[in-house]
Amino acid sequence: MLNTKEEIEAWLIEMGIKNYTINDDLTVNTRTGVDLRNKGLTEIPIQFNRVGYHFDCSHNELTSLNGCPRKVVGCFYCNHNKLTNLEGCPVELVGHLFGGSSDFNCSYNKLTSLKGCIEIIDGDFWCEGNEIDDFKYLPKEINGKFHAKYAETFEEAQYLQQIALDEEVLTKMVSNIVEPTKRKKSQPV
Numbered sequence: 001m002l003n004t005k006e007e008i009e010a011w012l013i014e015m016g017i018k019n020y021t022i023n024d025d026l027t028v029n030t031r032t033g034v035d036l037r038n039k040g041l042t043e044i045p046i047q048f049n050r051v052g053y054h055f056d057c058s059h060n061e062l063t064s065l066n067g068c069p070r071k072v073v074g075c076f077y078c079n080h081n082k083l084t085n086l087e088g089c090p091v092e093l094v095g096h097l098f099g100g101s102s103d104f105n106c107s108y109n110k111l112t113s114l115k116g117c118i119e120i121i122d123g124d125f126w127c128e129g130n131e132i133d134d135f136k137y138l139p140k141e142i143n144g145k146f147h148a149k150y151a152e153t154f155e156e157a158q159y160l161q162q163i164a165l166d167e168e169v170l171t172k173m174v175s176n177i178v179e180p181t182k183r184k185k186s187q188p189v
Contacts, residue, residue: 075103083109087116
């Protein structure tokens with residue numbers, strides 16, 4: 001992470017980001033959207049706090065969402081990166097002032113889990129093109145369409161989530177069973 005206001009401001013200017021405020025804790029608020037698409041980024045070297053419109057860090061080489069905003073007023077796009085989980089994604093997405101929804105797109109990464117995913121998505125949730133085998137961390141609420149490889153609807157994904165949770169409980173139960181001591185062949189039954 002960049003450590004001074006001067007370094008942060010230089011990076012924001014280099015990325016073409018305008019209408020921003022660098023807070024005392026060195027997080028950044030913007031009144032407009034942030035477009036970091038196709039910048040060749042391997043990391044986001046600053047910490048965004050609140051973004052006033054869409055946040056798009058798609059089509060990069062990101063392996064982590066560290067630095068992404070905590071709140072986005074609009075949509076969040078982190079598709080086409082190298083992410084294996086969603087830790088560091090926004091904790092809040094809200095519809096923008098013009099009445100649009102708040103879509104979340106994490107498609108075409110290397111996700112095997114939705115760990116770290118936001119809990120409520122007001123719009124569509126796109127996670128296709130990944131190898132997700134663990135729906136345990138599925139958002140609690142998706143108010144738009146659900147797009148994934150293994151499920152075509154949010155209800156199907158919730159079913160897969162329940163199977164994953166049931167399987168986890170079953171595995172724990174089985175691992176807690178003590179195998180009975182084997183009897184020697186010479187012992188009577």
